[in-house]
Amino acid sequence: MTVKHSHICFKISQLLKTSKPGNQVHNLVLCAYPVNRRLCPVLYTKEYLKRTKPSQQSDQFYVQCNQPYKGVSRDTIIHRWTNQVLQLSGIDTQRYKPHSTRAASTSLAHSRQVPIDTILKSAGLKSTCTFARYYKRPLLSGAESKFSGAVQNTASAQ
Numbered sequence: 001m002t003v004k005h006s007h008i009c010f011k012i013s014q015l016l017k018t019s020k021p022g023n024q025v026h027n028l029v030l031c032a033y034p035v036n037r038r039l040c041p042v043l044y045t046k047e048y049l050k051r052t053k054p055s056q057q058s059d060q061f062y063v064q065c066n067q068p069y070k071g072v073s074r075d076t077i078i079h080r081w082t083n084q085v086l087q088l089s090g091i092d093t094q095r096y097k098p099h100s101t102r103a104a105s106t107s108l109a110h111s112r113q114v115p116i117d118t119i120l121k122s123a124g125l126k127s128t129c130t131f132a133r134y135y136k137r138p139l140l141s142g143a144e145s146k147f148s149g150a151v152q153n154t155a156s157a158q
Contacts (some may be wrong), residue, residue, distance in 0.1 A: 008029045008045050103135045
């Protein structure tokens with residue numbers, strides 16, 4: 001991980017769900033969001049690193065909040081934490097599960113005219129056919145504005 005003022009770059013060295021040996025895995029870059037500091041991932045990541053530094057006993061980024069401060073498992077992040085974020089965002093977790101986040105984010109990006117090449121690269125997808133077949137989903141009417149409004153209202157209230 002490289003921490004800069006304007007961004008944080010995570011070097012991904014392991015294969016991901018959508019990668020294969022021999023294919024370069026792109027780095028994950030979180031860019032600062034100066035428009036609203038309360039939504040800035042760089043600011044919160046730096047604060048997280050500062051607060052967890054005394055308890056960091058492994059090379060894993062996420063650690064448990066309680067002793068023995070071990071690294072958090074992939075299943076905890078994917079199933080428990082993502083599900084909690086979805087619930088707190090007002091999403092029906094009986095209908096939408098953590099695995100729905102990739103389809104939801106790429107479909108929203110597509111509906112907002114993000115270039116398909118950018119969507120494919122960001123989501124680690126190889127072809128437009130894969131996106132169209134597995135990830136491009138119709139947005140519920142009004143869901144986009146309700147969701148973004150709820151997130152913005154929650155962020156401004158805190």
